[in-house]
Amino acid sequence: xxxxxxxxxxxxxxxxxxxxxxxxxxxxxxxxxxxxxxxxxxxxxxxxxxxxxxxxxxxxxxxxxxxxxxxxxxxxxxxxxxxxxxxxxxxxxxxxxxxxxxxxxxxxxxxxxxxxxxxxxxxxxxxxxxxxxxxxxxxxxxxxxxxxxxxxxxxxxxxxxxxxxxxxxxxxxxxxxxxxxxxxxxxxxxxxxxxxxxxxxxxxxxxxx
Amino acid sequence: xxxxxxxxxxxxxxxxxxxxxxxxxxxxxxxxxxxxxxxxxxxxxxxxxxxxxxxxxxxxxxxxxxxxxxxxxxxxxxxxxxxxxxxxxxxxxxxxxxxxxxxxxxxxxxxxxxxxxxxxxxxxxxxxxxxxxxxxxxxxxxxxxxxxxxxxxxxxxxxxxxxxxxxxxxxxxxxxxxxxxxxxxxxxxxxxxxxxxxxxxxxxxxxxx
DNA sequence: AAAAAAAAGGGGCGAAAGCCCCTTTTTGAT
DNA sequence: ATCAAAAAGGGGCTTTCGCCCCTTTTTTTT
Numbered sequence: 001x002x003x004x005x006x007x008x009x010x011x012x013x014x015x016x017x018x019x020x021x022x023x024x025x026x027x028x029x030x031x032x033x034x035x036x037x038x039x040x041x042x043x044x045x046x047x048x049x050x051x052x053x054x055x056x057x058x059x060x061x062x063x064x065x066x067x068x069x070x071x072x073x074x075x076x077x078x079x080x081x082x083x084x085x086x087x088x089x090x091x092x093x094x095x096x097x098x099x100x101x102x103x104x105x106x107x108x109x110x111x112x113x114x115x116x117x118x119x120x121x122x123x124x125x126x127x128x129x130x131x132x133x134x135x136x137x138x139x140x141x142x143x144x145x146x147x148x149x150x151x152x153x154x155x156x157x158x159x160x161x162x163x164x165x166x167x168x169x170x171x172x173x174x175x176x177x178x179x180x181x182x183x184x185x186x187x188x189x190x191x192x193x194x195x196x197x198x199x200x201x202x203x204x205x206x207x208x209x
Numbered sequence: 210x211x212x213x214x215x216x217x218x219x220x221x222x223x224x225x226x227x228x229x230x231x232x233x234x235x236x237x238x239x240x241x242x243x244x245x246x247x248x249x250x251x252x253x254x255x256x257x258x259x260x261x262x263x264x265x266x267x268x269x270x271x272x273x274x275x276x277x278x279x280x281x282x283x284x285x286x287x288x289x290x291x292x293x294x295x296x297x298x299x300x301x302x303x304x305x306x307x308x309x310x311x312x313x314x315x316x317x318x319x320x321x322x323x324x325x326x327x328x329x330x331x332x333x334x335x336x337x338x339x340x341x342x343x344x345x346x347x348x349x350x351x352x353x354x355x356x357x358x359x360x361x362x363x364x365x366x367x368x369x370x371x372x373x374x375x376x377x378x379x380x381x382x383x384x385x386x387x388x389x390x391x392x393x394x395x396x397x398x399x400x401x402x403x404x405x406x407x408x409x410x411x412x413x414x415x416x417x418x
Numbered sequence: 419a420a421a422a423a424a425a426a427g428g429g430g431c432g433a434a435a436g437c438c439c440c441t442t443t444t445t446g447a448t
Numbered sequence: 449a450t451c452a453a454a455a456a457g458g459g460g461c462t463t464t465c466g467c468c469c470c471t472t473t474t475t476t477t478t
Contacts, residue, residue, distance in 0.1 A: 150425080161405040163464065176427045183467070193434090193466075196370040198407045203418045209411045359455080372434065385457045392437070402436075402464090 002026055002121055003049075005042075007033045007067065008056035008083070013106075017054065017083075024114050035059045036067030043075060050078060052120055057084035057095060065098045065190055072099030079120050092131060094190055102126035147188065152206065154181040159198050159207040211235055211330055212258075214251075216242045216276065217265035217292070222315075226263060226292075233323050244268045245276025252284060259287060261329060266293040266304060274307045274399055281308030288329050301340060303399055311335035356397065361415060363390040368407050368416040 004021055006029055008014040018029040030050055033039040036059060042048045053071065057064035068080045082095045082103040092103050102116055102125055112128075119126040147155070157167040164182065168175040182194075191197050201207040213230055215238055217223040227238040239259055242248040245268060251257045262280065266273035277289045291304045291312040301312050311325055311334055321337075328335040356364070366376040373391065377384040391403075400406050410416040 148424085159404065159408060161401040163402075165464085174427055176429090177425080179428095179466085180426070182465085186466080192370040193372075195368070195403055195407055198404055199368060199418055202411055209408055357454085374434085383457055385459095386455080388436085388458095389456070391435085395436080 001028055002051045002117070004029045004052045004054060004117075005031060005033065005039060005050040006054045007036065007039050007059070007064070008054075009034050009059045010056075014056075020110055020113070021054070021117070024117065027117055036062030036064065036070070039067060040070060049075070052079045052081060052117065054083050055080050055100070057082055057091060065094050068095060068098040068100050079124070081116060081120060081126070096131075098190075103131050104128070147185065151181050151185050154178060155185060155197065155201050155206050158182070158194060159201050159209075210237055211260045211326070213238045213261045213263060213326075214240060214242065214248060214259040215263045216245065216248050216268070216273070217263075218243050218268045219265075223265075229319055229322070230263070230326070233326065236326055245271030245273065245279065248276060249279060258284070261288045261290060261326065263292050264289050264309070266291060266300060274303050277304060277307040277309050288333070290325060290329060290335070305340075307399075312340050313337070356394065360390050360394050360397075363387060364394060364406065364410050364415050367391070367403060368410050368418075 004027055006014040006017050006021070008017070011032070011034065014032040014034075018032055021027050021029050030048060031042065033042065039053065040062070055064045055068060059067075062070075064082060064084070068082070071078050071080055080100045082092075082100040083106060084091070084095075084103070085106050095103055101120055104113065104116055108128075116126040153171065154167065157170060160167075162170065164178050165175050168178040171178065182197075185191070185197065186193075189197070189200055191200060198207070202209055213236055215223040215226050215230070217226070220241070220243065223241040223243075227241055230236050230238050239257060240251065242251065245264075248262065249271070264273045264277060268276075271279075273291060273293070277291070280287050280289055289309045291301075291309040292315060293300070293304075293312070294315050304312055310329055313322065313325055317337075325335040362380065363376065366379060369376075371379065373387050374384050377387040380387065391406075394400070394406065395402075398406070398409055400409060407416075411418055
């Protein structure tokens with residue numbers, strides 16, 4: 001019997017999915033969580049560790065990407081199957097990069113869910129044609145996650161005690177444009193704040209301290 | 210003839226000092242500045258480079274410590290003589306660490322200023338007994354600039370995407386206490402914001418990225 | 419030439435950061 | 449036992465951040 005946990009802030013949906021999964025052979029849902037934090041809290045109990053987590057991407061408190069990254073590091077045996085309405089390439093890539101073993105759109109057939117779960121157990125991963133295409137495409141033609149020239153410039157300036165307004169002055173741009181760079185960089189790299197950006201930049205050699 | 214520049218936000222004072230210095234043999238004041246930024250702006254002109262800068266510590270825009278550090282890096286030939294009302298050990302040490310060749314209190318005799326300037330030219334530095342004592346003391350008994358254990362802990366947490374409130378939770382402290390650590394760390398290391406702290410921490414091995 | 423991306427700019431708003439001030443509690447040393 | 453610190457906590461305020469939204473301008477593609 002494969003143990004599952006469903007993580008989704010929409011309680012109704014997570015309960016509905018639980019029922020569905022329980023109707024599959026060899027699969028049972030241990031419990032549901034409203035966000036990643038709840039899941040992390042539950043994982044301290046040995047008997048509450050699932051084999052698979054059905055993870056929503058957009059959640060409050062601790063979102064799917066963050067939670068998946070956490071699981072990858074602290075519970076590498078738990079397989080994450082992302083379940084989302086998001087069709088955006090950027091989001092899908094972020095989830096996969098965080099360590100998800102598959103990515104399902106919420107409007108897929110229940111039979112697809114079942115075969116996805118089965119393949120997850122037997123193969124270790126499951127990817128629809130769409131996702132597979134995106135994966136391949138991301139190898140060639142720069143992905144939407146790639147940082148632009150101007151954004152890289154911005155990052156170097158952000159690794160400084162300058163305020164964004166001062167950075168705007170230095171780059172001969174309006175403050176609003178610089179804020180735009182910040183927002184897109186945060187989104188691409190899945191960062192919460194400037195501190196995170198500085199650490200990222202140094203880790204990846206974008207800025208030498 | 211040794212060329213001087215006086216940098217002080219109190220125009221009257223800087224003018225008075227200029228007059229005084231001009232009355233000394235072998236010394237003349239080129240011009241005065243109201244803050245470090247003005248000085249930096251002037252230094253692009255070859256004929257405006259002084260031998261000595263009489264530098265106030267507390268100034269708006271760009272303070273004495275910052276300006277001295279800038280000069281140390283970009284104009285190492287220019288000698289900075291700090292001139293301040295600040296008697297605090299921490300401030301004095303910060304100025305000297307930034308590269309000042311001497312530190313005079315504003316209530317010293319004009320004869321002391323004259324001999325300080327002369328020694329600055331002949332010896333390269335000038336230190337009163339008081340300052341010399343502080344320097345020696347700072348070698349033994351931990352200086353007030355030394356980071357405490359708890360502050361070092363805080364710094365590690367600050368190199369994270371956590372907010373200060375989250376850091377407080379993690380350290381089992383009130384947010385206000387953590388804010389206190391931030392303020393004292395900023396003051397001791399002469400930092401403007403958390404970005405600066407992260408860079409400092411990584412540069413000095415307090416945090417490994 | 420038309421359509422589609424990309425780059426630049428902007429409004430508004432709540433949360434976080436930063437900076438003064440100052441008090442209480444704990445701890446350590448004489 | 450007393451006194452002086454260091455540590456912890458706090459009030460109040462301004463600025464900066466971060467995050468939505470959305471428009472205009474420029475460049476690229478077809």
